[in-house]
Amino acid sequence: MRPASVSSSSHASFPRFWGKSGALRVSSELACVEVKRVCYRPPGTQHSLLNDVSLSLPLKSFGLVFGRSGSGKTTLLQILAGLSTPTSGSICVQHYGDDGSPKQPPETLLPERVGIVFQFPERYFLADTILEEVTFGWPRQKADFSTREQLASNLQYAFSAVGLHTISLEENPQSLSGGFKRRLALAIQLVQKPAVLLLDEPLAGLDWKARADVLKLLKHLKKELTILAVSHDLKELSALVDVSWRMEMGGILKEERLPV
Numbered sequence: 001m002r003p004a005s006v007s008s009s010s011h012a013s014f015p016r017f018w019g020k021s022g023a024l025r026v027s028s029e030l031a032c033v034e035v036k037r038v039c040y041r042p043p044g045t046q047h048s049l050l051n052d053v054s055l056s057l058p059l060k061s062f063g064l065v066f067g068r069s070g071s072g073k074t075t076l077l078q079i080l081a082g083l084s085t086p087t088s089g090s091i092c093v094q095h096y097g098d099d100g101s102p103k104q105p106p107e108t109l110l111p112e113r114v115g116i117v118f119q120f121p122e123r124y125f126l127a128d129t130i131l132e133e134v135t136f137g138w139p140r141q142k143a144d145f146s147t148r149e150q151l152a153s154n155l156q157y158a159f160s161a162v163g164l165h166t167i168s169l170e171e172n173p174q175s176l177s178g179g180f181k182r183r184l185a186l187a188i189q190l191v192q193k194p195a196v197l198l199l200d201e202p203l204a205g206l207d208w209k210a211r212a213d214v215l216k217l218l219k220h221l222k223k224e225l226t227i228l229a230v231s232h233d234l235k236e237l238s239a240l241v242d243v244s245w246r247m248e249m250g251g252i253l254k255e256e257r258l259p260v
């Protein structure tokens with residue numbers, strides 16, 4: 001899937017590899033997360049939830065998948081995060097040269113390089129302190145000391161990135177405001193320094209102030225990260241979106257401009 005051949009007519013005024021200013025991104029480092037012809041049928045069922053899904057998302061851009069409830073949006077994120085295995089198809093990172101041709105064989109996108117923030121992440125907070133919450137999934141064996149050390153050094157970066165650096169790590173996560181709980185959920189993922197961040201309904205359940213807060217934060221994170229979100233909040237997210245797709249019932253994905 002070469003980027004030069006995939007800009008759809010629905011995005012004609014904003015071709016995939018042109019910045020919003022209209023300036024062509026001149027970079028020999030152009031790379032995309034690519035989902036190629038992914039199908040998914042849960043084990044033991046006859047019903048396919050994803051049908052021949054393909055997409056190409058340039059690194060450090062913001063992609064949005066929208067569509068009706070039950071169409072398969074969350075299923076796609078779960079596959080990208082490595083939580084479910086596709087029945088067929090592949091997920092990789094492809095680098096391109098200036099002429100638009102692939103520079104080297106595609107790299108498999110390893111689940112360790114993908115962070116996912118589920119819908120209503122605060123419902124899954126378990127710990128009594130922010131520190132325990134963030135370190136909950138860290139490896140605990142003696143042999144993992146250097147990994148823990150690395151994660152600890154990432155922690156400061158992650159908390160600064162989401163604007164939580166002034167909050168005490170001893171605070172109870174449940175005492176945070178709605179917007180700050182979402183920041184914490186994002187920080188837990190950022191500590192792992194993911195290449196790709198997946199967000200399932202990042203604004204759901206937040207009041208107007210927290211929504212504005214999270215939008216501002218995503219705008220900031222987009223400068224450094226490749227983000228793929230699933231959402232019904234199209235209008236609010238539209239300013240962030242570089243490329244969008246509609247998921248149709250039956251797990252059929254089509255590139256389409258946001259209907260806002």
Ligand SMILES: Nc1ncnc2c1ncn2[C@@H]1O[C@H](COP(=O)(O)OP(=O)(O)OP(=O)(O)O)[C@@H](O)[C@H]1O
Pocket residue numbers: 042045049067068069070071072073074075076
């Ligand atoms: N393990 C599974 N086995 C069978 N069906 C499943 C399984 N997981 C999800 N489904 C079904 O797959 C369909 C797609 O679900 P999914 O959660 O991906 O939709 P969605 O587009 O994210 O919906 P929403 O916008 O409501 O979150 C739904 O009909 C759901 O009931």
